[in-house]
Amino acid sequence: MQKKQNIFLRSLRELKSTRCLALTALLIAVNIALDLLGLTIRIPPNLRIGFGFLCNASIGMLFGPAVGMMGGVATDVLGYFAGNFTMGGYFPGYTLTAVVGGLLWGLWLYPRKVTVWRAVGAKTCINCLCNIGLNTLWLTITGGDAMRLLLAARVPKNLLLLPLEIALTYFGMKLVLKFYHMLPAREREAV
Incomplete structure (x- = not known):
């Protein structure tokens, strides 16, 4: 009988792979570049969707929750x-949000299983726990605004964007897997 391997240990073992380190570094760099360039989809009146979350989702999907959390910190x-020096001083709460996001992507999508329901679950958890929950808390702490005022704006925004973000997650992860599997088998590590 085969013993089921712990998903965190399996993810940590991915760090032994040069491919894991190189792809993770590349995805972190792409995420930062997308943020710096401001590449987003703008939906009137003032909604916008960035694409950086797809890089974080790819790290979690390909290499698991442990690597996803480390990628979140690095990103x-x-x-x-x-x-982002123009945004004020560094606040570690946002780093914690990135860690939780990497954890959730890895738990929902690793090891390389993308279904519509996994995309729905992952993006819904990210929006609820990270975007609405933690980030609103950090904005309250750093900006001094009342949480209920922030929630009044952030909850509808996240709910309105959720279907489009789910679709981007599902089709984006399918595309990432297609490219990942195009690598020659001798160069890919077996999971």
Whole structure:
């Protein structure tokens, strides 16, 4: 009888792979570049969807929750130092949000299983726990605004954007897997 391997240990073992380190670094760099360039879909009146979350989702899907959490830390900290000095001082709460996001992507999508329901579950958890929950808390702490005022704006925004973000997640992860599986078998590590 085969013993089921712990998903976190399996994800940590991915770090031994040069492919994991290289792809994770590339996806972190792409995420930061997308943020710095401001590439977004703008939906009137003032809604916008960034694409950086697809890089974080790809890391979690390909290499698991442990690598996803580490990628979240790296993306947040490097992104801050790469160009977000105009946003004020560094606040570690947003790094914690990035860690939770990496964890959720890895738990929902690893090991490389993308279904519509997994995309729905992952993006819904991210929007509820990270975007609405934690980020609203951090905005309350750092900005001094009342949480109920922030929630009044953030909840509808996240709910309105959720279907489009789910579709982007599902089709984006399918595309990432297609490219990942195009690599020659001798160069791909078996999971």
